[in-house]
Amino acid sequence: MEFKQVVGLRRSIRFWSPWQPIEPEKLQAVLEAIHQSPRVLEVDFLRVAVLHRDQMSEEDLQAMKTPTTTTQIELCPTYIFIYADLDALSEATDGKNLDEMLEAGALNRSHGWSSEFIRDTIVPQFYQEVLDDTDTVAMRFRTPDGMREGPAYSRQLLALGRTQIGIAQGVGLLAGVDQGLGVQLSGVGADVPKRIMGIPDSWITSSPMLIGYAAEGVEAGGQRPREPLEQDFHDGRYGAPFESDPDVVKRLTEDGMFQRPAPVPWRRDELRRLARMFGLPE
Ligand SMILES: Cc1cc2nc3c(=O)[nH]c(=O)nc-3n(C[C@H](O)[C@H](O)[C@H](O)COP(=O)(O)O)c2cc1C
Known part of the structure; x- marks a missing residue:
C-alpha cells in the first residue's frame, strides 16, 4: 500500500472478526517491520512477544480488561506486546553495537565517531551515567492479586525504554495497516501476559497492539478529529504557527493521507448492526 x-x-479499530486469524506471513511482516525500528542509543532494548487470544483462559482475559479496554480484547485474535529490556543497556557497555555501526559506515569520522570516541565519551557519558543514576524507581507489576514490586531502574533508563517502545509501536501500527489488518493500541489491566508468557521483570511494556481483521468497514467510521495543525505545530519559535498550505493538503488528500472525517453518514447504523451481531449494548 502507498505510504500516504x-x-x-x-x-x-475496536471491532474485530474474531473468527479470522491473521496469516502467519502477515504477522511476520509486521514483526519484521517493528524489528527495523530506530534503535535508541544503538542499544538492543526491543523485545516483542505475540500472544493469541485462544491461548488465554476466560479468567485471564477478563483480568486484562480496563475501563478503556473492554470488548475489543475479546474480539481481537492476536496481541503484540512490545517490550524494552532495561538490562540491555548494561549489556551494551562493551560498545560492540556502536563498533558495528562504525564498520557499517553509519556512524562516521565526519561526525566525530571513532573507537576512542565510543569508549572515552559515549559509553561513560551516555550509557554508564544512566546506569549509575541513583534516581531510581522500583518496577511495579499489576497482578490479578494486587501489585508486585520488581527490580529498580533509573528514571532516565525508563524514559529511554519507553521511547523505544513508542517508536516501535508507531512502526507496528503502520505495518499492520499496510498488511490490510486492523490495529489498535489498547492498555491492559493485570499483567497476565507476563505470567502466561514468562516475561522477565527487566522487560517493561506499554499498551499492546491489538491486531487482526477488522469487522468494521475499512474507514472505521471515518478519520478521527485532531486539533488544527497550526494550533499545535510551531515554526521557528513558540506561538508562531506552522502554516498548513491548502494546496499541500489538497495533494495529500488526493493521495489518501486525508480521508472523509468521522462520522461517515452510515456510522450510527454500522455501529448498531455491529453491536447486534456481537450481542453488545446498542
Ligand atoms: C499508547 C496508547 C494507548 C491507547 N490505549 C487505548 C485504550 O486503552 N483504549 C482505546 O479505546 N483506545 C486506546 N488508544 C487509541 C486512542 O484512543 C486513539 O488513537 C484515538 O482515539 C484517536 O483515534 P485514531 O487512532 O483512530 O486516529 C490508545 C492509543 C495510544 C497511542
Missing part, C-alpha cells in the same frame, strides 16, 4: 494511504487509513 497507510497513514490516512490507520484507525484505532
Whole structure:
C-alpha cells in the first residue's frame, strides 16, 4: 500500500472478526517491520512477544480488561506486546553495537565517531551515567492479586525504554495497516501476559497492539478529529504557527493521507448492526 494511504487509513479499530486469524506471513511482516525500528542509543532494548487470544483462559482475559479496554480484547485474535529490556543497556557497555555501526559506515569520522570516541565519551557519558543514576524507581507489576514490586531502574533508563517502545509501536501500527489488518493500541489491566508468557521483570511494556481483521468497514467510521495543525505545530519559535498550505493538503488528500472525517453518514447504523451481531449494548 502507498505510504500516504497507510497513514490516512490507520484507525484505532475496536471491532474485530474474531473468527479470522491473521496469516502467519502477515504477522511476520509486521514483526519484521517493528524489528527495523530506530534503535535508541544503538542499544538492543526491543523485545516483542505475540500472544493469541485462544491461548488465554476466560479468567485471564477478563483480568486484562480496563475501563478503556473492554470488548475489543475479546474480539481481537492476536496481541503484540512490545517490550524494552532495561538490562540491555548494561549489556551494551562493551560498545560492540556502536563498533558495528562504525564498520557499517553509519556512524562516521565526519561526525566525530571513532573507537576512542565510543569508549572515552559515549559509553561513560551516555550509557554508564544512566546506569549509575541513583534516581531510581522500583518496577511495579499489576497482578490479578494486587501489585508486585520488581527490580529498580533509573528514571532516565525508563524514559529511554519507553521511547523505544513508542517508536516501535508507531512502526507496528503502520505495518499492520499496510498488511490490510486492523490495529489498535489498547492498555491492559493485570499483567497476565507476563505470567502466561514468562516475561522477565527487566522487560517493561506499554499498551499492546491489538491486531487482526477488522469487522468494521475499512474507514472505521471515518478519520478521527485532531486539533488544527497550526494550533499545535510551531515554526521557528513558540506561538508562531506552522502554516498548513491548502494546496499541500489538497495533494495529500488526493493521495489518501486525508480521508472523509468521522462520522461517515452510515456510522450510527454500522455501529448498531455491529453491536447486534456481537450481542453488545446498542
Ligand atoms: C499508547 C496508547 C494507548 C491507547 N490505549 C487505548 C485504550 O486503552 N483504549 C482505546 O479505546 N483506545 C486506546 N488508544 C487509541 C486512542 O484512543 C486513539 O488513537 C484515538 O482515539 C484517536 O483515534 P485514531 O487512532 O483512530 O486516529 C490508545 C492509543 C495510544 C497511542
